[in-house]
Amino acid sequence: MAKLVISRLLAALSVLFFASLIAFVLLRVSPGDPARQVLGPQASAQAVAELRSEMGLDQSLPQQYVTYVSDLVRGDLGTSWRTRVPVAEELSNRIPATIELAVTAMLLSIALAIPIGVLSAGRRRSIDRISRAGAIIGLGTPPFWLGLVLILVFFTWLGIAPAPFGRLDEGLAPPSEVTGFLLVDSLLAGDFAVFSNALAHLALPAITLALPLAAYLSRIVRRSTIDVYRLDYIRTARAKGAGERRVLFRHALPNALLPVLTLSTLYFGELLAGSLLVEAVFNWPGIGGWVAQSIVAQDFAPVQAVILMGALVYTTLSAMTDVLYGVADPRIRTART
Amino acid sequence: MSGVTIDPRAAARARGRRGGRARAWWRAAGDAGLRKVLIGLALFVAVALLGPLLWGRDPDQVQLRAALLAPDLSHPFGTDEYGRDVLARFLSGARVSLLLGVSAVLGAAVVGLVLGAVSGFYGGFLDGLLNRFLDGLLAFPALVMGMSLALAMGPGALPAGLAVAITGVPWYARVVRSEVLSLKSRDFVAAQRALGASRRHILTRHIVPSVLGGVSVQASLGVAYAVLAIAGLGFLGLGVQPPTAEWGSMITEGRSYLTSGQWWISIIPGFGILILVSLSVALGEGLRDHLDPYGKARY
Secondary structure (H helix, E strand, O other): OHHHHHHHHHHHHHHHHHHHHHHHHHHHOOOOOHHHHHHOOOOOHHHHHHHHHHHOOOOOHHHHHHHHHHHHHOOOOOEOOOOOOEHHHHHHHHHHHHHHHHHHHHHHHHHHHHHHHHHHHOOOHHHHHHHHHHHHHHHHOOHHHHHHHHHHHHHHHOOOOOOOOOOOOOOOOOOOOOOOOHHHHHHHOOOHHHHHHHHHHHHHHHHHHHHHHHHHHHHHHHHHHHHHHOOHHHHHHHHOOOOHHHHHHHHHHHHHHHHHHHHHHHOHHHHHHHHHHHHHHHOOOOHHHHHHHHHHOOOHHHHHHHHHHHHHHHHHHHHHHHHHHHHHOHHHHHOOO | OOOOOOOHHHHHHHHHHHHHHHHHHHHHHHOHHHHHHHHHHHHHHHHHHHHHHHHOOOOOOOOHHHOOOOOOOOOOOOEOOOOOEHHHHHHHHHHHHHHHHHHHHHHHHHHHHHHHHHHHHHOHHHHHHHHHHHHHHHOOOHHHHHHHHHHHHOOOHHHHHHHHHHHHHHHHHHHHHHHHHHHHOOHHHHHHHHOOOOHHHHHHHHHHHHHHHHHHHHHHHHHHHHHHHHHHHHHHOOOOOOOOOOHHHHHHHHHOOOOOOOOHHHHHHHHHHHHHHHHHHHHHHHHHHHHOOOHHHOO
């Protein structure tokens, strides 16, 4: 078991190394000069050269990489050249908004996918046909466009959704910050007006992110439910006189949902990427809009930090999944990883 | 590989496998559901290729007097803020999406196929290194790669397509590698070796054709993913640049008119993406039922 954990950890570290290298090189080969970008076209060549050396841009690429990694190890993500704010600080300000959105979307999609998947695993072919068609259309829907359609219908036409700007109505004071998640903080403060307003703002972006994921997961739930129902222990449970309801909830579902949970954690990175677009649509003050602006301004540090964070989330989740599978299944523990 | 016993039936079985492969493609072609999807895709391609010729309006012609017209007979999809015909832009956008999406996927599939086949077949140190590198790539969603490339090369069609292609490579390499690993230990490969075939011959003539089914499943799903990612980059302003009509950037252009009631500029191009992506997903799912060696057992 320890061997599995260590080998997974080493693999995760090497993936992180390659990801940081890729991100670093990609961002450094850009043709523009960030120092010139910061100082503007009027600045003298000497000022630009001074700033370049201050930024470390006059060093060779390998040197810059070593500096970058050693800063990283000490927890220094660098400073935004555009805003002069440390990246770590800005990241911690913005990340709760993104996480709140992504987690809500994830829970919503699981809540949709399980009943749909189980129903379409049943004997009724018509339900399965409809859910398959729905899943294909759901996968085909561009999330940012879906967000605009929802804004058009629920804000412009029906007028029941709040304006797609941010997490709260303007003029509403956010609750004192404990977790940074507005839903949690407002409940802790007992402020139900803020809670319901935050929920209303969260609803459309969360639905936008959740629907394509729900489409994908529902097919996986269906597949794994069908697979589990073929197994002997289900027949045994039935033979012992368990009702269909008990067979489903007590015997079949817990096993059928295992791959669903794995895949949904693996999908989390994809969800974060999707939230870049959806945040732009709803003017959500998360990391998405920040990254987009930083890219336009050739501000390396935030972009690098977010890429690295994405790689970290991805490798951590996939390593965790592998180890947890090892715990659950002894065959994986001994197999070569 | 010493100690290989020559099995006279192995060669025959290898031939049989080949026949099985052809049969699988044939069966796939006979699948009624899959045929509908193929007809849909053929229609889509026809519209993308012939549409602009038949409709005949210039997608880039600015006519400020005709700006923001609602859909009617002379402009079935309305006009945008510069009075350009949305139908004409929609049709030329179809070409852009199809061309960029398919070429990105082809590039990714070929590179992934080669890398996966080589690393699976020869194994060893190269295999380990390639795998780590490809796993590192896997941590980049296409959108993030597209942003980085847009930053490095300046936004445009080329970095967008490259980003989609590069992030696609590990998916093909993985599919091919795992399949090559299992094929490598099969009897027909041992038989070929016993008959004196070179490794290159075995790889190119016997193993690669066997993995094409899996690759084409992955590629159809890949087109779906590519079209979505390219449209997403266009939406952020990091993809195909204006004034070229591209669906993602058309959606952005119409965004500010959504709340004032001119919905057609943004909403109509989205349907184009929806249709193309859904058809590609359906094609991939349909092909998987027939061509994937693990068939329906896989999710």
